[in-house]
Structure formats: C-alpha cells, structure tokens
Amino acid sequence: MPADDNLDALLDLDTLHASLRHANVESMTFLNEVAQLFPDAVSFAAGRPCERYLSVEAVHRYIDLYRDHLAKELDGDLAKVHRTMLQYGRTKGIIDDLVAEHLAVDEAIHVDRESVVVTVGCQEALFLTLRALRRTERDVVLTVRPAYVGITGAALLTDMRLLSVADSPGGLDFDDLERVLREAREEGLRPRALYIVADFANPSGATLDLPSRYRLLELAEAYDFLVLEDNPYGFFTGDDEDGLPTLKSLDRSQRVVYLGSFGKTGVPGARVGYVVADQRIAVAEDQTELLADQLARLKSMLTVNTSPIGQAVIGGRLLEHNLSLRAATLRERQIYRENRRQVTEGLARRFPPGKGPEVTWNSPRGGFFLVLDVPFPVTDELLEHAGREHKVLFTPMHHFYGDGVPVPRMRLSASQLTADEIETGLDALARFIHEQVD
Amino acid sequence: MPADDNLDALLDLDTLHASLRHANVESMTFLNEVAQLFPDAVSFAAGRPCERYLSVEAVHRYIDLYRDHLAKELDGDLAKVHRTMLQYGRTKGIIDDLVAEHLAVDEAIHVDRESVVVTVGCQEALFLTLRALRRTERDVVLTVRPAYVGITGAALLTDMRLLSVADSPGGLDFDDLERVLREAREEGLRPRALYIVADFANPSGATLDLPSRYRLLELAEAYDFLVLEDNPYGFFTGDDEDGLPTLKSLDRSQRVVYLGSFGKTGVPGARVGYVVADQRIAVAEDQTELLADQLARLKSMLTVNTSPIGQAVIGGRLLEHNLSLRAATLRERQIYRENRRQVTEGLARRFPPGKGPEVTWNSPRGGFFLVLDVPFPVTDELLEHAGREHKVLFTPMHHFYGDGVPVPRMRLSASQLTADEIETGLDALARFIHEQVD
Numbered sequence: 001m002p003a004d005d006n007l008d009a010l011l012d013l014d015t016l017h018a019s020l021r022h023a024n025v026e027s028m029t030f031l032n033e034v035a036q037l038f039p040d041a042v043s044f045a046a047g048r049p050c051e052r053y054l055s056v057e058a059v060h061r062y063i064d065l066y067r068d069h070l071a072k073e074l075d076g077d078l079a080k081v082h083r084t085m086l087q088y089g090r091t092k093g094i095i096d097d098l099v100a101e102h103l104a105v106d107e108a109i110h111v112d113r114e115s116v117v118v119t120v121g122c123q124e125a126l127f128l129t130l131r132a133l134r135r136t137e138r139d140v141v142l143t144v145r146p147a148y149v150g151i152t153g154a155a156l157l158t159d160m161r162l163l164s165v166a167d168s169p170g171g172l173d174f175d176d177l178e179r180v181l182r183e184a185r186e187e188g189l190r191p192r193a194l195y196i197v198a199d200f201a202n203p204s205g206a207t208l209d210l211p212s213r214y215r216l217l218e219l220a221e222a223y224d225f226l227v228l229e230d231n232p233y234g235f236f237t238g239d240d241e242d243g244l245p246t247l248k249s250l251d252r253s254q255r256v257v258y259l260g261s262f263g264k265t266g267v268p269g270a271r272v273g274y275v276v277a278d279q280r281i282a283v284a285e286d287q288t289e290l291l292a293d294q295l296a297r298l299k300s301m302l303t304v305n306t307s308p309i310g311q312a313v314i315g316g317r318l319l320e321h322n323l324s325l326r327a328a329t330l331r332e333r334q335i336y337r338e339n340r341r342q343v344t345e346g347l348a349r350r351f352p353p354g355k356g357p358e359v360t361w362n363s364p365r366g367g368f369f370l371v372l373d374v375p376f377p378v379t380d381e382l383l384e385h386a387g388r389e390h391k392v393l394f395t396p397m398h399h400f401y402g403d404g405v406p407v408p409r410m411r412l413s414a415s416q417l418t419a420d421e422i423e424t425g426l427d428a429l430a431r432f433i434h435e436q437v438d
Numbered sequence: 439m440p441a442d443d444n445l446d447a448l449l450d451l452d453t454l455h456a457s458l459r460h461a462n463v464e465s466m467t468f469l470n471e472v473a474q475l476f477p478d479a480v481s482f483a484a485g486r487p488c489e490r491y492l493s494v495e496a497v498h499r500y501i502d503l504y505r506d507h508l509a510k511e512l513d514g515d516l517a518k519v520h521r522t523m524l525q526y527g528r529t530k531g532i533i534d535d536l537v538a539e540h541l542a543v544d545e546a547i548h549v550d551r552e553s554v555v556v557t558v559g560c561q562e563a564l565f566l567t568l569r570a571l572r573r574t575e576r577d578v579v580l581t582v583r584p585a586y587v588g589i590t591g592a593a594l595l596t597d598m599r600l601l602s603v604a605d606s607p608g609g610l611d612f613d614d615l616e617r618v619l620r621e622a623r624e625e626g627l628r629p630r631a632l633y634i635v636a637d638f639a640n641p642s643g644a645t646l647d648l649p650s651r652y653r654l655l656e657l658a659e660a661y662d663f664l665v666l667e668d669n670p671y672g673f674f675t676g677d678d679e680d681g682l683p684t685l686k687s688l689d690r691s692q693r694v695v696y697l698g699s700f701g702k703t704g705v706p707g708a709r710v711g712y713v714v715a716d717q718r719i720a721v722a723e724d725q726t727e728l729l730a731d732q733l734a735r736l737k738s739m740l741t742v743n744t745s746p747i748g749q750a751v752i753g754g755r756l757l758e759h760n761l762s763l764r765a766a767t768l769r770e771r772q773i774y775r776e777n778r779r780q781v782t783e784g785l786a787r788r789f790p791p792g793k794g795p796e797v798t799w800n801s802p803r804g805g806f807f808l809v810l811d812v813p814f815p816v817t818d819e820l821l822e823h824a825g826r827e828h829k830v831l832f833t834p835m836h837h838f839y840g841d842g843v844p845v846p847r848m849r850l851s852a853s854q855l856t857a858d859e860i861e862t863g864l865d866a867l868a869r870f871i872h873e874q875v876d
Contacts, residue, residue, distance in 0.1 A: 009719055009726045010692050010693075010729075011717060011719050011720070011729070012729075013463050013719050013720060013721045013732070014573075016570045016571065016732055017572060017573055017736070018573065019735075019739070020570070020732050020735060024739075025735050025738075028738055029735065048525060049525075051520065054520055054525070055520060056523060057507050059523075059524070060498055060501070063497065063498070066625055067494050081494075082492055082493060082494065083489060085494060085497075086489065087487075087489055087706050087707060088486055088494075088701065088706045120558050120716055120741040121741060121742050123739070123740065124578065124741050126737075127740055132454045132455050132458070133454065133455075134455060134457065135453055135454060135455055150739075153738065154739060154740075157740060159841065165801065215635065253490060254448050257450075266523060266729060267524055268525055268526045269526075269527065269746040269747050271741070271744065271745035271746075271747060280446065280447040280448050281447055281450070281451050281454070282450045283449035283451045291449070294458050297457075297466070297467065298458070298460055300466055300591065301462075301463070301561070301588075301591030301592060301594060301595050302561065302565055302591075302595060302740075303558040303709070303741065304559050305709065305710055306709065307496060307558075307709035307747075309705070309707050309708060309745075309747065309748055309751060427680070429682055
C-alpha cells in the first residue's frame with residue numbers, strides 16, 4: 001500500500017526485521033495486489049476453498065451445537081459453558097478432544113487429546129513448531145523446492161535457515177535429501193525437521209507414494225530429524241479413491257509432528273488449525289513432557305489462546321457430522337473432483353500433443369493445484385499482462401523458488417470456480433499462451 | 439503437565455528454544471497450575487474481566503448486527519458478505535474502519551483505517567511490533583520493572599533483549615530511564631522502543647500523570663525511540679472520573695504505537711486486539727509505507743488473518759453501542775469501581791495503621807490491579823499454602839521481576855469477584871497474613 005509520499009519517514013525499512021525485504025514477502029504482497037487489480041479476471045491463482053456452502057446461518061447453528069454439547073459435558077452448568085466459550089481460556093484449546101476423535105475417525109491417527117494444540121490456523125502451528133526447534137543458528141529446517149510460502153514465512157519469522165531439497169514427480173528426491181542432510185551435518189548444522197505436504201502438495205500437486213512414506217520415516221530415524229506433515233488437502237481425493245495413509249498414521253516412533261487445518265474443510269473464517277505433537281521431551285532427569293506442552297507455552301506468549309468462538313464453530317461442524325470431515329465435505333469434494341477433471345480435460349482439448357505450443361501439465365488425483373509447463377519464462381510482468389489483456393490470473397511458479405528467477409511454469413487452481421468460469425478462464429489462458437509463443 | 443515417565447524421550451528441552459527455560463514461562467505455567475489445584479479458593483490472582491454479562495445469545499446478536507451492517511456497506515451483495523465474514527480474508531482485518539471510528543469516539547485518537555492492523559488479541563500485536571523492530575541483537579526494548587508477562591514473553595519469542603527501567607509511584611522513574619538509554623547507547627545497543635501501560639498498569643496499578651506523558655513523548659524524540667502504549671484498562675476509571683488522555687492522542691510526531699485489546703471491554707473469547715502504527719517507513723528513495731503495512735506482512739507469515747467471525751462479534755458489539763466502548767461497559771465499570779472500593783476499604787478495616795502486621799497497599803483509581811506490601815517475602819510455596827489452608831489465591835509479585843527472587847509484595851485483582859467472594863477472600867487473606875507474622 002503506497003502511502004502519501006510527502007511526509008517524512010520516521011524509520012527506514014532496513015532497520016526493521018530482515019524478512020520484510022525477503023522475496024517471499026514481496027511475492028505475497030505482489031500476488032495480493034495483482035488479484036485486487038483485476039477483480040474481473042478468472043483467477044486460477046487463489047488456493048481458496050469452495051465457498052458455495054458457507055453461510056452465517058451455519059455458523060450460528062454450529063455455535064449452538066457446540067454449546068449444547070458442552071452443556072452436556074458440564075452437566076448443564078451454563079455459567080461454565082459461557083466461561084469456556086467466551087472468557088480467556090485454555091492455551092491448548094477447548095476442542096482438542098474433538099480434534100483427536102476426528103483424527104481417529106477420518107485418518108486412523110490415534111493420539112491423546114493432550115498431544116493436540118489448537119492454533120490460529122495451521123500457520124501459527126508451523127510458527128510454533130519452528131520456534132521450538134530453532135535453538136541456535138545451527139538449527140535448520142528442510143523442505144522441497146518449490147516450497148509452500150507458509151513454511152518459508154515461518155522460517156523467516158523465526159530466523160531459521162531453510163535448506164531446499166529437490167522435488168520429484170513422487171514429491172521428494174531421496175538422493176538429494178540424503179545429500180542435503182549429510183552436507184548440513186558436515187557444515188556443523190543440525191537438520192531438525194523436514195516440512196512436507198505428502199498429499200497433493202502446494203504448489204506442485206505431488207503426492208508421496210506409500211513406499212516413499214515408509215522410507216521417509218526410516219530416514220527420519222536414521223538421521224534424527226522430525227517430519228512436519230502438513231495435510232490440508234488429504235481429503236480431497238475423488239469419491240472413488242481412498243487417499244494414502246498419512247505419515248502420522250504410519251509413525252511408530254514419534255517422528256511425525258502433524259499439522260492440520262480446518263481452513264479448507266471447515267470454515268476458513270474460524271481461523272482454526274492444530275498441531276499434534278506427541279513427542280516426549282526430557283525436562284528433568286526423571287521427567288518428560290509432551291512437545292505439545294512446549295508449543296502451548298510458546299503460544300501463551302504469542303496469541304494466548306485460539307478464539308473459543310472460532311473453535312465452537314469448528315466443534316459444531318465436527319459434531320454435526322459425527323466427527324467426520326470426510327462426511328462433512330462430500331459436496332465440496334465432488335466439486336473439486338469435477339473441477340480438476342474439467343481443467344485437465346479442457347487443457348487437453350486446447351493443447352493437443354504435437355500441435356501448437358508445447359504445453360504439459362500434471363494431473364494430481366486430489367487437492368487444489370496442478371502445474372502447467374509452458375515454453376516461456378512466466379514473469380510477473382506476464383501475469384499482469386494476462387490479467388489486464390486476457391482477464392485471466394495464475395501464479396508464476398518462481399514465487400515458490402525463493403530467488404525471483406522466472407521459470408517456465410505456472411500453478412493453477414480451480415477450487416473456487418464454477419464450470420463456466422473454468423471454460424472462460426481456459427479460453428483466456430490458451431489465448432495468452434498462444435500470444436506468447438506465436 | 440507431567441507425562442507418563444516410563445517412555446523414552448525423543449528430545450531434550452535444552453535443544454529447544456531458550457525461552458522455554460525462562461523464568462517467565464515457568465511463572466505462567468506455575469500460576470496456571472496453582473489456580474487449577476485450588477478451584478474452590480477465592481482468587482485475587484486472575485486478571486480476567488467480569489463475565490456476568492457475557493452470553494452466547496449476545497454473540498449471535500453481534501454477528502447478525504455486523505452482517506447487516508456489512509450487507510448495507512456492500513449494497514446487499516450477500517455472496518460478498520459471506521465471503522468477507524467466512525473466507526480467508528484481508529490480513530489487516532475487516533473491522534479496521536470500526537476500530538478507527540471507536541478510537542475517535544472514545545479516545546480522541548484520529549487515525550486512518552490503513553494504520554490499523556486487527557490482531558489475535560493484543561499479544562499478537564506486541565509480538566508483531568517487536569518482531570519488526572528487532573533487526574539485530576543490538577536492537578533492544580525497554581519496560582518498567584515489575585513488567586507485564588506479555589511484554590517479557592514477546593521479547594523472548596523474538597530473541598529481543600529487554601532492558602528494565604525502575605518503577606515509581608507515578609509509573610516510571612525518568613532519571614533511570616535516561617540512564618538506561620544512555621548506557622545502552624554506550625554499549626552499542628539501539629533502544630528501539632519503550633513498552634508502557636500508562637493507565638492502571640499490570641501489575642503495579644500505577645498511572646502516568648499528564649506532565650509525565652508529555653515528558654515521555656519528548657524523550658522519545660530526543661532519544662529516537664518509539665513508545666508502545668498498551669491500554670487495556672484505560673476505560674475502567676470510576677464513573678465520576680475521566681481518564682487522562684492517552685499518549686497516542688497527545689502524539690504529534692508519530693512516536694506512539696498504540697496497542698489495543700477487546701479482551702477486557704468486548705468479548706475475551708473473540709480474541710481480537712489491534713495495533714495502530716501510523717509511522718512512515720522509507721521503503722525506497724521516494725516512497726514511504728506505513729509501519730502498519732510492515733506489521734501486516736509479518737502477520738501474513740504468522741496467523742495470516744484474524745478470524746473474521748471473531749471480528750464480527752467485536753464489530754457487532756461496537757455497532758450496538760454507537761462505536762463507544764465507554765458506553766458498552768457502563769455496567770462492568772460500575773462493578774469494577776465498586777469492587778476496587780470494597781477491596782481497599784476491606785483492607786483498611788482488616789489492617790488498621792499502627793495495629794497488627796504492617797501491611798500497605800496502593801489505591802489505583804481504575805483498572806484491575808493493586809499491590810499489597812507485606813512484611814514477609816511472598817514465595818510460591820506460601821501461595822500454595824494459602825490456596826490449600828486458607829482457600830485464597832493472589833499473585834506473588836516476584837513473577838513480574840523476572841529473576842525469581844521473592845519480594846514482600848503480592849498483586850490483587852477483584853475484577854471477576856462478587857461482593858461476598860471479596861469479603862470471604864479478604865478474611866482468608868487477613869488470616870493468612872496474620873499467620874505469617876504472628
């Protein structure tokens with residue numbers, strides 16, 4: 001937001017935290033601004049959930065459902081119900097029990113409620129986890145490149161160095177992972193964790209296959225690091241396909257910290273996520289605590305507690321669907337599946353192999369994102385041109401590589417679009433691509 | 439939370455962030471645990487707002503009031519209303535305009551809505567501000583000692599060194615402040631800001647008088663630092679007394695960053711606070727932005743945005759009372775005033791001067807807290823003893839000094855108690871104190 005420029009500045013940006021000059025921050029700012037500049041464009045850029053079934057009426061209903069549930073739990077003590085839902089509250093949250101039950105129902109993840117910390121979206125969970133693991137400048141976190149902007153942001157905020165591991169169509173290049181781990185140790189660094197979206201990653205759409213999941217867990221033990229499994233899209237497979245088991249459900253040695261979000265499956269505006277951290281921490285010679293307890297202490301200094309009203313909204317939604325978000329998201333999953341099909345089939349019609357520009361894409365069987373490879377570098381200038389002249393938006397992939405060097409790739413998402421918008425948008429996208437190569 | 443001790447620990451606490459070993463964190467954990475251990479004790483320890491008028495029904499009403507307001511603003515476009523209230527949203531918030539209007543109505547603070555960032559309680563605002571100002575280890579923040587645990591926590595999370603300034607009955611020892619500023623500079627440090635609760639501070643109850651407010655603003659210019667004014671209790675004067683003007687309302691040179699909370703005046707469970715940061719930041723040779731924009735960028739990496747549902751609750755409450763929280767809190771202010779009177783008069787009856795143990799206290803004309811000076815060090819063991827044997831709780835003041843050395847002082851708050859509870863609690867407190875000195 002450019003401000004009135006004839007006023008004296010009090011401070012210089014170079015005296016503020018270094019993250020504010022980082023490409024990641026400029027990326028987010030730029031992408032937001034472009035979206036605002038071209039509100040009439042069809043946007044394949046946003047990774048937002050379908051909002052067709054969101055309503056304020058449902059919010060009211062969820063809050064009441066949770067209140068009634070709580071009243072039963074508290075033997076009808078309404079003063080306690082009101083205190084729980086409306087006062088300052090427990091740092092770990094008030095729906096930790098429902099979250100744990102939901103994980104058992106939907107994900108075969110069986111954890112004690114004490115291992116759960118309810119957070120302000122998944123992003124706070126990420127920050128807390130990195131903040132805990134970053135003891136000194138030697139502590140580093142790994143992630144695949146291209147990386148989700150949220151992990152880059154959390155690493156920046158905690159001054160934690162982020163090491164990149166090469167991507168592969170299977171989600172992770174294991175040879176490169178081992179190389180990075182070895183070289184980091186030789187440099188005197190401590191790789192504390194690998195961040196991964198194992199199912200339908202943002203931005204690549206890649207999914208880790210089952211043998212790779214086992215292999216990653218073995219490597220985590222062999223090289224003594226944690227796996228930060230972020231799973232916002234795991235449910236969004238087709239109705240006819242089961243997803244793969246989460247890393248956490250395969251974890252037999254406390255290696256996986258599981259990061260969850262209700263932003264895509266619940267109500268984004270509730271801003272509720274969570275972290276499952278059942279790792280044991282030695283706090284004294286003969287005493288252990290949970291990593292979750294440590295994260296809660298950090299949270300008490302950051303946001304104190306997650307809005308219990310927001311938690312009631314999510315709690316009510318969980319209760320309405322017998323703790324199953326798979327059940328709750330039936331209609332949305334149908335839409336996402338249909339939109340994915342429409343985008344990939346629409347691309348195939350518009351870019352037949354061997355004819356016209358050489359354009360290829362992956363076809364993830366779930367999630368929100370796919371990646372389109374095109375025969376020209378996708379710059380920010382081209383995005384603005386596409387928005388202005390062709391009324392279509394996408395995300396240049398260089399924003400996920402962290403160095404600003406344009407790559408010939410773009411990320412597409414149709415999670416929030418109607419069938420008509422997808423057709424209009426693909427037509428515009430095809431015109432834009434033809435214009436670039438012709 | 440002690441965990442099952444026969445399981446192997448995966449990590450040692452000493453490999454996690456240093457803040458987890460800090461006295462401040464242990465204080466918060468200990469005080470929470472004691473409160474849970476003695477739920478039947480009268481607690482003068484909690485600094486929570488009165489919850490008599492909180493209700494889930496009011497939450498529903500506020501949400502609808504805000505929805506109707508938004509529908510008018512958006513010309514009846516219900517899809518946009520739902521998107522604003524329920525989707526991922528603007529990082530700076532959706533009630534920034536209402537917050538700015540409320541500040542004009544209640545505090546004579548006149549700022550543009552673009553200077554406001556709505557945060558997850560005031561604590562996130564504190565974190566964001568320190569995160570922005572902590573560029574290198576040379577950047578330090580100042581605060582009076584005894585200090586609010588929230589500023590200590592935010593400094594710990596940002597690895598920012600906190601320098602203590604001596605307290606005074608007027609809230610701040612200016613000679614000591616100048617000494618600390620000079621010595622810090624001689625050491626090569628950059629004092630970036632002074633954190634202060636100018637009205638009815640937590641824990642001391644002290645208020646900065648008007649000449650001191652002007653003097654502080656002058657010093658901020660002379661020594662080039664910002665004033666972080668946190669004002670959760672400013673409204674809670676007696677009905678017959680106006681408060682002093684806030685530092686921000688006196689600020690003519692962008693020196694004050696104003697931190698606000700709706701936790702005490704609105705609905706704590708909405709977890710909504712805000713920061714006003716109208717400072718100009720030079721971002722390029724001929725371009726400035728607002729500090730608020732930088733804080734929003736940091737927020738996009740921390741919590742993305744504050745729950746718009748929580749914001750709707752606060753927005754509705756503001757709308758119901760014509761943007762005046764002074765008007766909205768009439769009944770609560772009456773209760774706080776009455777409780778303060780009852781506590782100080784009750785103490786005077788139980789501890790008459792010249793008879794019995796030498797006990798003195800201050801009598802803040804507003805806010806939640808007063809400090810009791812007693813003739814013995816108030817240790818954590820004594821607190822547990824008081825909870826168990828006398829069924830009364832308070833806060834040993836050493837928790838606000840950061841070094842764990844017991845001091846002969848305790849903090850009392852009666853904000854959440856009934857008249858009967860106050861009498862019972864004061865009787866128990868008197869018995870406990872007599873037991874210690876007799």
